[in-house]
Amino acid sequence: MTNAATSPTLLRDYTPFSHLVDHVDLQFKLHPTATRVTARIKFRPNPVAPGQGFFLHGEQLKLIHATIDGTPVSPEISDTGLTCDVPDGPFTWEAEVEIAPETNTALEGLYMSNGMYCTQCEAEGFRKITYYPDRPDVMAPFDVTIECDLPVLLSNGNPVASGQWSDPWPKPAYLFALVAGDLVAVSGDFTTASGREVRLNIWVRRGDEGRCDYALDALKRSMRWDEEVYGREYDLDVFNIVAVDDFNMGAMENKGLNIFNSKYVLASPDTATDGDYANIEAIIAHEYFHNWTGNRITCRDWFQLCLKEGLTVFRDQQFSGDMRSQAVQRIEDVLTLRARQFREDNGPLAHPVRPEEYQEINNFYTATVYEKGAEVIGMLKRLVGDDGYKSALDLYFDRHDGDAATIEDWLNVFEDATGRDLGQFKRWYQQPGTPRLSVSETFNNGTYTLHFEQENPKAPHPQVIPIAVGLLSPNGDEVQPTDVLEMTETRQSFSFEGLASKPVPSLLRGFSAPVILQRNVTAADHAFLLTHDTDPFNRWEAGRALAKHGLTAMLVDGAAPDPLYLDGIATLVQDDTLDPAFRALTLGLPSQDDMAQSLFDAGVTPDPLSIYRARKMLLGAMAARLGEVIPDLRAALTPHGPYSPDAENAGKRALRNALLSLQTHLDTAPASQQFAAADNMTDQLAAFSALLQVGAGADVTAAFYDQWKGDRLVLDKWFALQTSLAPPEQAVEIARDLSDHADFNWKNPNRFRSVIGGFAMNAAGFHDPSGAGYDFVADWLIQLDGLNPQTAARMSTAFDTMARYDADRQALMRAALERIAAKPDLSRDMAEMVGRMLKG
Known part of the structure; x- marks a missing residue:
């Protein structure tokens, strides 16, 4: 029942x-x-x-x-x-x-x-x-x-x-x-700032002990960073981490005994990618930071979940930025926010950062609580300044150590420490939805004025929006350094005086607030900012906007790939004064899902197959534009010496492999050669991925399996790449075949996510117009719900974009959801999620 x-x-x-x-x-x-x-x-x-x-x-x-x-x-x-x-x-x-x-x-x-x-x-x-x-x-x-x-x-x-x-x-x-x-430990020691000795242990299955060194090093760096940046020392004699293969989440911050999904502990150069190393570093830090923001101070009830999770995500983002690159980290955080949380805010699963009610608390471990919760902390820090933030956090730890606290406790600390009234700011915790920030401009007699209007269809009251703004002259010089404008009204204007000419604005620098910026900007303006903006986030954002502008024209008007975008990217990617990791990010196109939402917001019903083809055409044009320089660029980025996951070498590999992906559209030989010669998983998987994307992956698919069939974490990658990158016309068939594979253990959450979750991320395949993709996912969710309701319910969000699509697809998605809803003994987890999506 x-x-x-x-x-x-x-x-x-x-x-x-x-x-x-x-x-x-x-x-x-x-x-x-x-x-x-x-x-x-x-x-x-x-x-x-x-x-x-x-x-x-x-x-x-x-x-x-x-x-x-x-x-x-x-x-x-x-x-x-x-x-x-x-x-x-x-x-x-x-x-x-x-x-x-x-x-x-x-x-x-x-x-x-x-x-x-x-x-x-x-x-x-x-x-x-x-x-x-x-x-x-x-x-x-x-x-x-x-x-x-x-x-x-x-x-x-x-x-x-x-x-x-x-x-x-x-x-x-x-x-x-x-x-x-029956476990073995890889151990180390840490001396706290006050001189206490702490024993550190990472416990793993026998045979895995050779893949723990990076996790142990990340733990030590996390502990030192928390002492230096937040003044927080560890408070027990021992800190244990255990790697577990069957785990619903990424990791868990239990006091003194963190339990981790094995994929976020185990790493060696031949089995883990640079991305895996970065994730391990971030998640080790996140769970350790919970010792104070979550354990010593916990939440009064589960409605306050964002108090511990949003704050701790913000802290692990700060840490990762300090360990690697703040600019690159910020871009990656916003990519995650837009892909997961904006999608959530735009659909039937929208809820406030602090919800008012829940049916099943497991369903509220969401991007809104985590990622948007972190953005709210970032805005608060931006508004009160670094010194105000530090004073408030010191007071928070002093006042609430040992407490089960609330959002009100958290905001009161900031009010008491800084003297600010945060009554209106609290709406960020209370109102769902993503604010739309519309912008227009005027210039008269040396005075430049920006006019802003905020609108949130899911929230009745205006929110406090910190808008970081810089102004550039027509020749690209910065005439107004970054200034944070504090918007509190529905409509508000801000003026800059004494300017010799009309400037080009750089708005929302560093993505200073989780909003959707709406402004009529020409492709030429985007190209200008891509070339001249001094804010790295907005420079990347300009390239992203230019790509969207061009893709939209290709989809709506049948236009050819935009030469402004191709030239701008070609110039930027060859600028060796820029961080290779940053340049690699600028080569990334908006995802299929991102483009579908952009089209929907513009009043265009997205067609997943058309989006897939347009992206493929643009990638081919990028490859052709850069074709002659790619070999030399890649050669200059070849790391020297043995593999190291440090930020510098990882950045070089990121750009080198992004260029390989483009090069494979012209010639598959370099990718095939790299696959065969690779001495690390980052390069091998990049070559595998590049070949799959151009439909030339049959031989390497078999070779990769033969090489790695004995390693359960690497095999997860093998499954996931095939389902997520399968061509639309074959995606459902490939996913079905893989779900029948002898190594597909559907009871293991990692393996289930790699196959079923990987397929659901393949937008053109999942949204097959026949509905076969919907039926495939629904069948598996029904089966998993009886075994592991928590994982099944979380993966049901594949259907949360139903309202975007044409009437036929909507009907097919609704039928799949109704079939799930009709399952006897449907779990409470799944019943709530499906009910909310059907209700819309």
Whole structure:
């Protein structure tokens, strides 16, 4: 029976838990099908929540016995937990339950992965381990004892003895973690700023220990950076990371025991790309930074999820920029924001950064909470300045250490530290949708005026928008350095006086606010900014806009590829004074999905196949324009010495391989040669990808599989490239064949995402006019929902752009969603997502 009718949880209904928890003692006797968990919990009445009944969450638990202060009790048990009469004063609750980790295919709570016991408790997985107030505002110190014949037994905190752990820092249940397995550690040491010694361990399956050095180094750099930039020291004697193959998320910040998807820990030059190394660095940092922004200070309830996630994403973006390139990092962050969060804001799954209600909290681990949440932090920092931000963060850590905090607490800290009124700024947390910022200009007697108007169809009130602006003279000189204009009204104008001639504006520098800028700009203006803008983000943005302008003309008017764009890109890519990583990004075209949304916003119904063909034509024109210089450019970018994932060498490889991708449109021999000779995965995969994109990948597909069929993470790449890059006319057939492959383990989230998720990203293939792509994905989502609802629900967002397309495609997508909705025993996760998309 479906859970679709469950009442939503509302922010306005928040009430504190009836009791405080002073201490938790957990004892585990691990067994694949009959694990026994004994919990001894010291409760006392919560003085701010008198008269509330005593309720403990619990799901899929077999209660063996329960006592209060040693006296047996018989609680009333439901599908979601238990109630019980309790004393008026402090008491000790004890309960023993039995659970079956081996059959827990949802991968939340305590489960098994290749013979290893592990946990995932965020958001509400702890209630599948024992009866407990499973909510983030109930915090307590935990002691844990683990009995098992496996050699490595881990939990939160500091080790006391074999299988015994003590975590002195109060934490909510979602941060509890346990791992038991036949594991080996790659270890190191870190000395904190105050001189404390910390032991660092990365635990992996035997045979993987040679691929942990980069993760360990990234952890050490993260710890030092957090001390130097935010003044935050680590607070335990040991920091453990465990790599797990079966994991729904990227990683989890459990106190002192981070659990990671293996793909974000394991790396060696021959198996991991530069992108993998960058992701490992960023995610290691993200989870470590949670030690303060998420663990020491957590969120009062799940509506405040952005408080820990948005802030920590912002911090890991700062870190990655410092480790590599702030300009390149900013461009990559905005690419992610626009691809995921703008799409979310534009569709039926839009919600505020802090939602007002949810049906299933697992569905709100979204781009809006994470990426837009980080953008809100960035805007706040931009408005108060670096010094104001530092003062506010210091006050936040001092005031709220050990608290379960709210967005109001966060904004109050900034108001108290800087004296600013942030009442209007709070709307960024309260209103859904992406503001559209329209711009016009006037110039009269040396005064240049910019006129702005903001509109958000999904929000009724104007928001505070920091607009970073610079002005360029007609010859390209900067006549007005970057100034941050603070827009607070629906319509607002800003003037610049004393100018000799009408300037060319560089607007929204550094992408100073997550808005859609709407301005009538000619291709010549974009080309001017591409050549002259001193802001690296806006220089890249000008090239991006020029590409969109040209692609739109090709699609709507049947125009030829724009020579202004081709010449501008040719000039920029040959400018060896620019960072190669930046030049590589400028060669990237807008994605098929990005172009579909741009056309839709312009009132044009997008045709995925036409977009695919136009992009392919433009890539061919870029290749022809650069053809004669590509060999010399690539030769000059050849890294010297052994492979290194550092930013300089990674940037050279990025540009060298971007040029190879273009070159392959003219001649496949260089890519074939690079594939055969590559001594690192970055170059080998780039050559493989280049050949697939021009339909010449049959031989290398077989060769790649033969070489890497024994490596599960590399094989994920093999699956994903084929489904995501398959030509439209063959995409569904290729995806179906791969889903029948002997190595397709659909129960593993990484492998499922590589095949089904990779295909869903292939816009022209997924949107096949016959509807076969929709049916293929829907069939697999129905199958996975019964096993792993969380992963299935997240991947259902493939259908969230239904409103963009023609009536026939809309009808086919709706039919696929209705078929999912009709599944017996549909999970609550999937029911909510499909219901919202069908409702539109």
